[in-house]
Amino acid sequence: MDPVFKALADPTRRRLLDRLHEHNGQTLGELCGRIDMARQSVTQHLAVLEAANLVSTVRRGREKLHYLNPVPLHEIQERWIDKFERPRLRALGAVKRRAEEAMTDKPAFVYVTYIASTPEKVWEALTDADLTASYWGHSNVSDWNPGSRWEHVRTDGSGIADVVGTVVESERPTRLVTTWASPENEGREDTYSRVTLDIRQHGDIVRLTVTHEDLAHERDLADVSLGWPAVLSNLKSLLETGSPMPQEPWLMPSR
Template identity: 85%
Template sequence: MDQVFKALADGTRRQLLDRLHEHNGQTLGELCERIAMTRQSVTQHLAVLEDAHLVSTVRRGREKLHYLNPVPLHEMQERWIDKFERPRLRALSDLKRRAEEAMTDKPTFVYVTYIESTPEKVWDALTDADLTAAYWGHSNVSDWRAGSRWEHRRTDGSGIADVVGTVVESERPVRLVTTWAAPEDEGQQDRYSRVTFDIRPHGGIVRLTVTHEDLADEGEAAEAASGWAAVLSNLKSLLETGSPLPEEPWSVPIG
């Protein structure tokens, strides 16, 4: 938390966060356009923001895109705001909404979380049917080979899948890419979105980056934002404590 406060104490760094707040997924050049500062200085400020986990990056070909990471801000809100004003001050929800606006040919939503676990255990938690049932409310079912079909299947015994898709890339335990669609849209390529899980060691813990792109519209992007925040909080709890959260995050009313 000290790194977050240190990062936010500088006006230039707050300006960079504001720029990403307005338009997420920018290159270094785009961020430098309206800041009277050398690229080297901006790079140094971005490094401080990355160290504080306020900014995450994704490579797209030769470009390095910068994204606002709401997790530390959420933690700050829970510690310093919600316990005093719960739940009237919801600045983070607006921050997320604006940060997740649809962008042409760029990932629509990027979420980064840090988990005290191993890459192998995180991979298994994303792909094992029993584990996903424990924290996600659905079983992810597939052989997880590139080109295979996968299903996000209900756990009520009905065998009904609420999401279907294809495994695009599968590199255990570091990278999994899948397409997503409602069962009624299966086969209609323009109706699919795409989810990438990047799993990387980060010191003695794991950095998990979830990129959800090709979403239909701003409404679907907002649903993805709230959905991933809940699912990944539950995943983190399961891996770090052995149990999911005592109440499913998506079942708790907000407001």
């Protein structure tokens, strides 16, 4: 928690978080335009926020987009607020949901997790049909070449795909971008969402950033906000312990 409190202690860094709260997914240039400070100084402040896991970054072409990551703030909630002020926790939960929304035409979700593994093993766990079946409840099936089709296939032997899409970018083992659609909407690109998996070495561990954007409705944002953390927790368990959780997280009742 010390890096988080250190990051929050500086008023400039709090202003940067406020700017991302207002408009998530900004470039360095956009952030500098709102703060009267040299570009190098803003970069240094962002580095502190990123080291505290309060800000995550995603590459899109030549641009580097900055996103507010509310997970450390949620951990502070659980440790110091949840036990004492549940009504305020509910209010902060509403703020968190708003903070995760990019101020664009469609909602977006960003999630960062750290895994004691290697980029190659994380890539394999995300793209291998047998491995995804073991912790996701579906098999991810494709040759994972740019332009190829991919399917999220049920493991009950029916061969039914609940999600289909196209591989947009594939840079093993660091970056995978795919479109997502329900089978009945295949071919209707205006209904597609887009998922970017960014896999980076972070010291001796791996930092995995998932960005799910262009979601059609607020209910879709609510669904992925529950689904991705559950799936990635199961993935983390598989890679770090050799087996997924004894019960799928998405089947466990919420409190």
